Amino acid sequence: MVSPVLSLRDASLTLQGNAGPVEILKGISLEIEQGQSVGLIGPSGSGKSSLLMLMGGLERATGGSVMALGHDLTTMNEDALARFRRGNMGVVFQSFHLIPTMTALENVATPLELAGRKDAFERAEAELTAVGLAKRMHHYPAQMSGGEQQRVALARAAAPRPAILLADEPTGNLDGPNGEAIMELLFGLRDRHGATLVLVTHAPELADRCDRVIGLRDGSIDGETRKTRPDNTRPEAAQ
Template identity: 60%
Template sequence: MSAEVIRLNGVDLTLPASSGPVEILKGIDLAVSAGEMLSVVGPSGSGKSSMMMLIAGLERATGGSVVIEGVDFSGLNEDALARFRRDRVGVVFQDFHLIPTMTALENVAVPLEFAGRGDAFDRAAESLKQVGLGHRLTHYPGQLSGGEQQRVALARAFAPAPAILLADEPTGNLDGETGRQVIDLLFEMQSKHETTLLLITHDPALAERCGRQVRLRDGRIEADGANAAAAE
């Protein structure tokens, strides 16, 4: 049986607002094994992105526990969380979040340099070749198409060989055919690296490509299983 890499126990997330505290997540229980591909679906505002932010250590739970690869996030300060995320968790957003003043190669090398990798640029170049951009190393984001920018973001996420990849609507800003190509590449890279994948999507067909689907509604998990997306 595969090792457990994600464990959420009774997780709550409440955020302040001008009208009073807002409950975003309510008693979330989730366990994900190494190498598993999990889609997270549900209506807008159901808590999908917030759950991903907790798993990435970009947001703090206000109740319950978040344990990633056996590490309880409640015991880590912000610097330790940042180091853990840098080394073990890759994140791909709908917006590409590339640094506009850096080339594709420099963008991919950034997390590797922060990790003290002496081969940062060689590794970044190899990662870009894997996503079909070996000929675009010196191009800036403004010189790349949307699909190419998301490929750079994928290369950057996979370059440190993370245990977990979190993808939040990675094709949301791409046209249909370009989005299909990026998703095919995402699944290809996941298989090659045997990375645990959590994919947030509004697309039922895309959700069904993962082996398991979790449906959120109003901050709670209402379905969890291979056929959860069929309830859309």
């Protein structure tokens, strides 16, 4: 039996607020298999982004366990988590988090260089070309549109060939045409690299593209729908 890529068991997150402890997530249990695309939906404040952060080890669960690729993220220190993410995860935020003094090419290549990749710039060029920025890779973020900056962020996340791709409102700051383009690129990366994709979104059309849609409300799972792809690319169909 194939182990899930992500597995949460009774995971909870409680943070200290001005008025005392605040329960952000309450006993979340779920499993996500290799190659699946999962949309997290729900009203603002329901815990969607916090759940994504737990999956990426960017927030530490205060209860339960969070397993990624067989590793318990709740037992790792910050250095170990950073190394694990660098080798196994790509993260895309609503805010692009590009380094303003670096070109698009340097923004994508630098994390690869830090990871010891000798082909960092060649791989960065390939990923920027794949997201349609072959002619913009020597531009700085301030010289690029929001849609172009999000494409750079996607290329940076995909360049290490991560097993897990996490995206928090990836189309939230973009207009309709740019949002549609980013949506196509996200699922293209999933298909091209075989990554497991988990995304937070308020966009129904983006959630509708996912194999599974998990609703959250008040820090708890509030229902789930599953879909069957028309092709045979889902892990279940290949078994």
